[in-house]
Amino acid sequence: xxxxxxxxxxxxxxxxxxxxxxxxxxxxxxxxxxxxxxxxxxxxxxxxxxxxxxxxxxxxxxxxxxxxxxxxxxxxxxxxxxxxxxxxxxxxxxxxxxxxxxxxxxx
Numbered sequence: 001x002x003x004x005x006x007x008x009x010x011x012x013x014x015x016x017x018x019x020x021x022x023x024x025x026x027x028x029x030x031x032x033x034x035x036x037x038x039x040x041x042x043x044x045x046x047x048x049x050x051x052x053x054x055x056x057x058x059x060x061x062x063x064x065x066x067x068x069x070x071x072x073x074x075x076x077x078x079x080x081x082x083x084x085x086x087x088x089x090x091x092x093x094x095x096x097x098x099x100x101x102x103x104x105x106x107x
Contacts, residue, residue, distance in 0.1 A: 002010075074082075
């Protein structure tokens with residue numbers, strides 16, 4: 001039969017085995033975590049390069065095009081004034097056409 005010292009030795013062996021197993025598991029988890037972080041960093045770097053190389057230049061071109069449009073477009077107030085002038089000129093032309101028509105009829 002096992003005495004107290006034998007049971008204590010078995011307990012120590014089991015504790016040592018458990019501790020070694022926990023250390024191996026922790027080491028594997030640390031290795032897996034480092035590999036996963038490395039892959040995450042690689043993906044992050046890839047996307048950063050893509051955004052900096054492709055997307056940002058396209059946004060800059062878009063902004064430059066927008067700025068060009070803003071510089072070449074007439075302000076709304078000027079367009080409104082021109083519309084008023086066109087309406088006024090149309091009424092004058094209509095009036096003059098009516099006068100010409102009346103003069104032709106009078107001849």
